[in-house]
Amino acid sequence: xxxxxxxxxxxxxxxxxxxxxxxxxxxxxxxxxxxxxxxxxxxxxxxxxxxxxxxxxxxxxxxxxxxxxxxxxxxxxxxxxxxxxxxxxxxxxxxxxxxxxxxxxxxxxxxxxxxxxxxxxxxxxxxxxxxxxxxxxxxxxxxxxxxxxxxxxxxxxxxxxxxxxxxxxxxxxxxxxxxxxxxxxxxxxxxxxxxxxxxxxxxxxxxxxxxxxxxxxxxxxxxxxxxxxxxxxxxxxxxxxxxxxxxxxxxxxxxxxxxxxxxxxxxxxxxxxxxxxxxxxxxxxxxxxxxxxxxxxxxxxxxxxxxxxxxxxxxxxxxxxxxxxxxxxxxxxxxxxxxxxxxxxxxxxxxxxxxxxxxxxxxxxxxxxxxxxxxxxxxxxxxxxxxxxxxxxxxxxxxxxxxxxxxxxxxxxxxxxxxxxxxxxxxxxxxxxxxxxxxxxxxxxxxxxxxxxxxxxxxxxxxxx
Numbered sequence: 001x002x003x004x005x006x007x008x009x010x011x012x013x014x015x016x017x018x019x020x021x022x023x024x025x026x027x028x029x030x031x032x033x034x035x036x037x038x039x040x041x042x043x044x045x046x047x048x049x050x051x052x053x054x055x056x057x058x059x060x061x062x063x064x065x066x067x068x069x070x071x072x073x074x075x076x077x078x079x080x081x082x083x084x085x086x087x088x089x090x091x092x093x094x095x096x097x098x099x100x101x102x103x104x105x106x107x108x109x110x111x112x113x114x115x116x117x118x119x120x121x122x123x124x125x126x127x128x129x130x131x132x133x134x135x136x137x138x139x140x141x142x143x144x145x146x147x148x149x150x151x152x153x154x155x156x157x158x159x160x161x162x163x164x165x166x167x168x169x170x171x172x173x174x175x176x177x178x179x180x181x182x183x184x185x186x187x188x189x190x191x192x193x194x195x196x197x198x199x200x201x202x203x204x205x206x207x208x209x210x211x212x213x214x215x216x217x218x219x220x221x222x223x224x225x226x227x228x229x230x231x232x233x234x235x236x237x238x239x240x241x242x243x244x245x246x247x248x249x250x251x252x253x254x255x256x257x258x259x260x261x262x263x264x265x266x267x268x269x270x271x272x273x274x275x276x277x278x279x280x281x282x283x284x285x286x287x288x289x290x291x292x293x294x295x296x297x298x299x300x301x302x303x304x305x306x307x308x309x310x311x312x313x314x315x316x317x318x319x320x321x322x323x324x325x326x327x328x329x330x331x332x333x334x335x336x337x338x339x340x341x342x343x344x345x346x347x348x349x350x351x352x353x354x355x356x357x358x359x360x361x362x363x364x365x366x367x368x369x370x371x372x373x374x375x376x377x378x379x380x381x382x383x384x385x386x387x388x389x390x391x392x393x394x395x396x397x398x399x400x401x402x403x404x405x406x407x408x409x410x411x412x413x414x415x416x417x418x419x420x421x422x423x424x425x426x427x428x429x430x431x432x433x434x435x436x437x438x439x440x441x442x443x444x445x446x447x448x449x450x451x452x453x454x455x456x457x458x459x460x461x462x463x464x465x
Contacts, residue, residue, distance in 0.1 A: 038248035055151035062144035069137035076122035114310040126299040169225040176221035183211040269458030276369040283362035290358040383453040401435035
């Protein structure tokens with residue numbers, strides 16, 4: 001069908017030839033536009049789009065948080081501390097012990113230093129309570145990986161929609177420009193026939209109105225084109241006023257999924273379902289943790305270790321000493337078992353309210369997952385109804401276009417053999433232009449609906465459309 005639209009351009013040149021040869025359109029001064037395909041636009045956006053860059057930084061932070069959670073769970077904290085100081089006694093207050101023992105208490109500014117290695121307390125076993133918390137961190141990190149991929153997919157869909165919106169605006173502007181040029185040509189043609197008494201002044205005035213209307217439509221189409229291009233440039237992280245020549249055609253491609261396949265995919269990869277499943281898993285973990293915390297389960301822990309070395313210069317000799325956390329210089333490893341039973345507090349008697357709260361949150365998360373499944377099925381089925389509707393509209397528009405094309409061909413072919421009926425020509429041109437714009441608009445709607453479906457079920461678009 002796209003090939004059949006070429007008649008509109010051929011008709012323009014035919015009218016220009018039939019019109020007055022002394023009249024010509026002024027040549028516009030066009031800036032050089034950068035040619036870019038849809039594939040190039042997607043690659044450019046994925047490399048330098050600001051939203052994708054923010055998503056990448058968010059994923060990097062999630063990776064760091066997960067690594068910290070892993071080290072907290074599997075490894076004790078080890079700290080090395082170094083200190084160095086010196087003090088000089090300026091004097092002593094008379095009548096105080098410091099004055100009575102001046103020579104013993106006086107500091108001469110000699111340096112003292114110390115080095116300390118500390119291994120913090122580490123839980124060896126607490127009936128998997130720490131493990132439950134770590135598993136929650138792991139689930140959150142895995143979801144963050146998915147969120148990063150979803151951000152890239154959403155950006156890709158944004159680019160496709162913005163690209164084809166701009167492509168639609170570009171072709172609409174070209175169509176509006178052709179309509180304006182044809183209206184100018186018709187006006188010149190009518191004016192040239194007034195001296196031959198083949199046209200009246202009323203027809204000239206009417207043709208002038210048609211030309212002005214075409215000019216208004218062309219200016220509106222240009223505004224829409226510029227606005228859409230600004231939005232596309234922002235997504236591509238290009239200067240907002242950059243001129244682009246979009247080379248990928250605006251066309252439809254059949255969808256490869258049926259309703260049942262889309263529903264199955266939704267339950268597996270939908271961002272909404274994945275987030276709801278994560279919330280349910282975390283809530284279930286909280287229930288298990290709350291149940292364990294209300295019981296007097298023992299905690300086995302390593303109490304830590306401190307080893308220090310110090311040296312002090314005392315005017316002629318150096319004192320050195322090594323100590324551990326135990327007086328006397330021994331180095332010991334200690335383990336402890338703690339039992340805690342929450343009797344009454346903010347969580348109620350024996351933690352009853354805390355446990356019930358955890359169960360309620362798990363039940364809410366489960367209800368939200370069920371709701372997401374039901375709403376998703378409704379949305380998926382609605383998208384397929386819209387796709388079917390747009391496909392039927394495309395067939396209808398094609399039939400309307402073929403009729404308008406035949407009419408315009410007949411009208412244009414008669415211009416060189418007999419006086420033209422200006423109103424008939426205007427109606428034929430208007431019908432053909434409306435069919436072209438309707439086809440472009442419905443094609444863009446088809447692409448948008450498909451991409452919304454793909455975004456909902458969590459898969460990449462098919463070849464850009």
